[in-house]
Amino acid sequence: MIVEKYSLLPEYNLATIFAMDNILSTQGIMVMLLVAYGLAMWTFLTNAPKVYTVMVSDIKIAQKFYEGLLKLNAADIPLHYYYTPTKNISTPATVDPLHMSVDYTSMGGMDMDTKYGLWYQLKKNTQLHIISGASYGYNNRQRHVCFDNHCLKTILLKIQAKRLRYKVRCKQPLNFLVKDIDERTIEIVEVKN
Structure with a gap:
């Protein structure tokens, strides 16, 4: 008997996650901006006297x-x-x-x-x-x-x-x-x- 594996979520590998079209999409740019903003605030607040x-x-x-x-x-x-x-x-x-x-x-x-x-x-x-x-x-x-x-x-x-x-x-x-x-x-x- 052959059992097939089904998944509700599509399988992603690193190549598809970091594909250029994903990074340059609106969502990708927003995520990068949020990460950069979070790092800038963390740096500012940890260095504040x-x-x-x-x-x-x-x-x-x-x-x-x-x-x-x-x-x-x-x-x-x-x-x-x-x-x-x-x-x-x-x-x-x-x-x-x-x-x-x-x-x-x-x-x-x-x-x-x-x-x-x-x-x-x-x-x-x-x-x-x-x-x-x-x-x-x-x-x-x-x-x-x-x-x-x-x-x-x-x-x-x-x-x-x-x-x-x-x-x-x-x-x-x-x-x-x-x-x-x-x-x-x-x-x-x-x-x-």
Whole structure:
């Protein structure tokens, strides 16, 4: 008895799959474009730097601290991070009002160089974005507020590497004090959501 093999799908071999007329068809071109787009997006997103944001009481004093004392290099704004800061700052309901200024979206009185914040290269593929918005601390202390513990630990390591005077007040959430060039006390605080 002879048994015949039947298949509902036609048999394809590599020659028919990669035939020139299949590749140059509308479907073939669309598949190639989608694959190229996917590879381009994957490359772009894997090479995009990690960005940490720190809100500060006074952006000019913060600039002296991060550039003058910590010697961080200025960085370009990453392409994936273009936005208007006043639209993306957390609302007062999600942030402890103790750390936020009364008018947290105000950018008045700033020149164009600092209006959208300062950008620094923190590590090879990590950037630090400094924006205004934090309230002053006890005795008009400069306050730097961040939501990310890893960011503050990295800043603390930079402070330790520069042998600056500092004092860790609390480890969870991280809170420490450091003196700037003009002997002002800067309080760096992690805010928990």
